[in-house]
Amino acid sequence: MSHVRAFHSTVDAVAREKKYLQSVEAPPLGSTRDFVRKNIDNDFTHLVAVDGDAVVGWCDILPHSAAVRRHIGVLGIGVLQTYRGHGLGRALLSRALADVSTQRFAKIELRVRASNTAACHLYRSMGFQVEGTLRDDIRVNGVSDSTYCMALFPDGAAA
Numbered sequence: 001m002s003h004v005r006a007f008h009s010t011v012d013a014v015a016r017e018k019k020y021l022q023s024v025e026a027p028p029l030g031s032t033r034d035f036v037r038k039n040i041d042n043d044f045t046h047l048v049a050v051d052g053d054a055v056v057g058w059c060d061i062l063p064h065s066a067a068v069r070r071h072i073g074v075l076g077i078g079v080l081q082t083y084r085g086h087g088l089g090r091a092l093l094s095r096a097l098a099d100v101s102t103q104r105f106a107k108i109e110l111r112v113r114a115s116n117t118a119a120c121h122l123y124r125s126m127g128f129q130v131e132g133t134l135r136d137d138i139r140v141n142g143v144s145d146s147t148y149c150m151a152l153f154p155d156g157a158a159a
């Protein structure tokens, strides 16, 4: 829990870039605290990369909230802008996928903006495939973007 404030600050910085996440700012600090507490208490996969006191990246794979989708892990990842392009994102994702808590999921899914070439490249290189495209799914400052729904089946095949 000691990194909650720094984690919140990093999520907020990435969200405020408005180019990558589903939100344009972090949730309130209190919600983030509850989110992290729940992940720790349930032993969910939620990794952070730290540099001194700063959280410079994160990766979480959490059970889907719907009761009929608990076999699905939902992936979130981000690296602080100045730390990108040095292998941190790939390292975080690899570690998260290898985590024992993640391994119980039959499917790992995520949503990524079509314009997010770095993330799309990373996901494809780790075995994720596009399951569908949500067209004109996001508009930021009047600019439209599509969203790819991507998934990885750790056992290699869909049911």
Ligand SMILES: CC(C)(COP(=O)(O)OP(=O)(O)OC[C@H]1O[C@@H](n2cnc3c(N)ncnc32)[C@H](O)[C@@H]1OP(=O)(O)O)[C@@H](O)C(=O)NCCC(=O)NCCS
Binding pocket: 014, 020, 021, 077, 078, 079, 080, 083, 084, 085, 086, 087, 088, 089, 090, 091, 110, 111, 112, 113, 116, 117, 118, 119, 121, 122, 125
């Ligand atoms: C996506 C993200 C987590 C990747 O983290 P990173 O530390 O920069 O990634 P890495 O340095 O580990 O590089 C991963 C791969 O992406 C590639 N890559 C990096 N930038 C790229 C770009 N602009 N275009 C294409 N590929 C790119 C790297 O070359 C590397 O592939 P390689 O190993 O085949 O050479 C990071 O860019 C990020 O935080 N982006 C903003 C938040 C975000 O997009 N989150 C995901 C939302 S779905």
